[in-house]
Amino acid sequence: MNRRNFLQTAGLAAAPFILTRKSLFAEEVSDKKHRVGLIGSGWYGKCDLLRLIQVSPVDVVSLCDVDSVMLKEAGDLVASRQVSKKVPRLYGDYREMLKEKDLDMVIIGTPDHWHALNMIAAVESGADVYVQKPTGVDVAESAAMLAAARKHGRVVQVGTQRRSTPHLIEAMNDIIKADKLGKISHVEIYCYYHMRSKKNEPAGTPPANFDYEMWTGPAPMRPYVPTVHPRSWRAFMEYGNGIVGDMCVHMLDMVRWMLDLGSPKSISSSGGIFMDKASAANISDTQTATFEFDELNVIWSHRSWGDAPDPKYPWGATFYGEKGTLKASVNSYDFIPRAKGEAAIHRDCVMELDKYVEDQTEKDLEKHVAPAIRGHMIDLLKNIQSRGKPVADIEQGHISSAACILANNAMKLGRTLRWDGAKVIEDDEANALLARPYRAPWVHPGA
Template identity: 70%
Template sequence: MNRRRFLSQSLAGASAGVALSTLHARAFAAAGDKPKRVALIGSGWYGKSDLLRLVQVSPVEVVSLCDVDKNMVAEAAELVATRQASKKKPRTYGDYRELLKEKDVDIVLVDTPDHWHALPAIAAMEMGADVWVQKPIGVDIAEGKAMLDAARKHKRVVQVGTQRRSTPHLIQARDRIIKEGKLGKIALVEIYCYYHMRAKENPPDSTPPDYLDYEMWTGPAPLKPYNSLVHPRRWRAFNEYGNGIVGDMCVHMLDMVRWMMDLGWPQRIESSGGILVDKNSRANISDTQTATFDFGDLPIVWTHRSWGAPPDPQYPWGATFYGDKGTLRASVNSYDFKPMGGGQAEHVDVKMELEEFPEDKTEKDLEKHVAPAIRGHMKDFLACIESRNKPVADIEQGHISTTSCILANLSMQLGRSLTWDSAAHKIVNDDAANKLLKRPYRAPWKHPADA
């Protein structure tokens, strides 16, 4: 009996009073599998969230943690020891290269800031590990191509953290509404984020705290004077370390729409916006931006504002699909289908799994409504590690969604639309734009496209 069938039957026959996380562990152990050895690079907020969801669905052994913040990695090690079956405390490192030198892990999770995704992910693939990497997969397009090439060269399974593809109610919306044709011809999709998530403070530069290796934290990015805004979570306010709200939030919704509608590359990207309202804070990302991703007969239009009120308070971050037979709104919290002509509407809310996984109730900073999606994403990742098939958010899909969002920012920066040639992997007839596909790396770090 193969492992997946055994797991399915074990879960189906279990009593409702036993936590599903325990059942997963029993099923895998009974199947005689040696636990996968896991390392986490980037042990902050979402690193712990991702890792602990993996621990919930498989009896992995977390052997190593890495972070440039000594306090953060020590806290994570204590927490992991309480949550994994062995109760062992993982080894801790401040440099991912030292962790990977051990060559004793099967799975590496990369949950660093965006400017640190490419190098450790590629190094882990080269070492022989399968990789989970957070979105967006990199800060420039050449990084993403290098990551895709490395995954294929080394035959690694790489799952990107675009977990909308594994969100149960969104899978239902795709299958019951879109795939069944209830929207009819979809000729416009709007995606959007109206969260007030952009940093608004303007603290002075200061000396880095003694527990943070700021030189290593900066890595290949430009070395700027330390500012308390950048660590631990508000580095996204700076273009040096990411791609702003488009790179953070649009990538999720664009990827979700592409998956739901089975779309590939956009043909043309156009974006405009800037800092139109909040001109006093230190943040240098846009507070207002629109972008149009042209998929031929389907435009997908992104809008974000980090100020003002959302048009629909029930959907401050999400997607609206407009068809000639109906409209579908979808978000991490719910979906709403409304047919034309007064037919049967449908509303479905996210189902949190707090009884099945009671540790979710007390876990610090956990997005409880997202935890089921991460667990589903991890299960898909594990199944593909076994089968060696591509996961639902394969690195190629992550590269397409990430590249599209970076192109939107480049369009806004340059003030013109960009036509993308996916076969040649370059912008058509635009030498100036193509020079921006790869950011310069700070020495001694070398860009993976130059390796």
């Protein structure tokens, strides 16, 4: 079933979001063949790049990764998928790639601790950017990314692709904006995936194909363990912000987008490693956080153990309104009205596997998320053409990312942080945590 047939079958062809978000679905983007580079050719870097290839006749000319085996495999895969069939130029150092100054667009799929330096260098080279979330590993990095994008006049889309997820756009327009919930004064966001690494490996020597020194970059140097590469680096706070920085940022950003919220005015959090003390992971396995807005609290909760309260919604958001409840996730949404006789509404995501057949066999692709990534790429391309702000503009990504980083800082300090959008109010100790030290010779962009 293609997208148009789905919308007609679901009775949504004339729904407001089709008109207001036409660019997301129409795939009417410029025929310009953008020259594209990718920094970080691992799991999600490839997911993002290959979705872009599906919706635009781009020319992928450069790939960069510190793992030479992963880089070579990515080069061959991209060559098989792009129209030219050319293998992109391969780099081990992003600075060498960007020094060419011949890229229109750069996708950044590196670990979180590299996002800021990669993105800032890309916009300085003249490229527009798609950067994965969270924007920075600390608040000052994230703010520096926003400042760089504005200074150089670049269009930057952040990978918070819930804003481009078709069924969630429908939920926002047909449930929330249609006032089916009435006043909303409480939202719960959550993740109960068992995603925290349980490994405790002895330190060893990195494989010859993996430049661990460059991979570590500005982060603190830890003894090498195989857990860090690929993908399980999220087990360590040195490289990211734990499950809050990985999963909460998506759901908090979705809530902010759906309810048109700015920055929270205060943030508190508690938690720690309560259950799994045997693994080497130093991120929390249990944590709650409260993001306070005017007459609305958004409450985050994660556990990397036990069962989800609702097995159908192990990662998502629940909006509580005076007239009903909305549950929303990457897989579906459910509207449960309070009024007797009013019909409940359920929608599932649409995967588009018939239209994009590569999705059926692509390794590690989250098939239910692929349409959202394509929509996100289309939105970015439209705004590159118009020089406008995409739906997940760097400013929106900064607000959501900073709030999640501040939640971890609040847990560390054991107190509520009052936030004015730039600094913690009357709290020097908390403000000192906005920028963490960089490992030499790397220089913090917010210093």
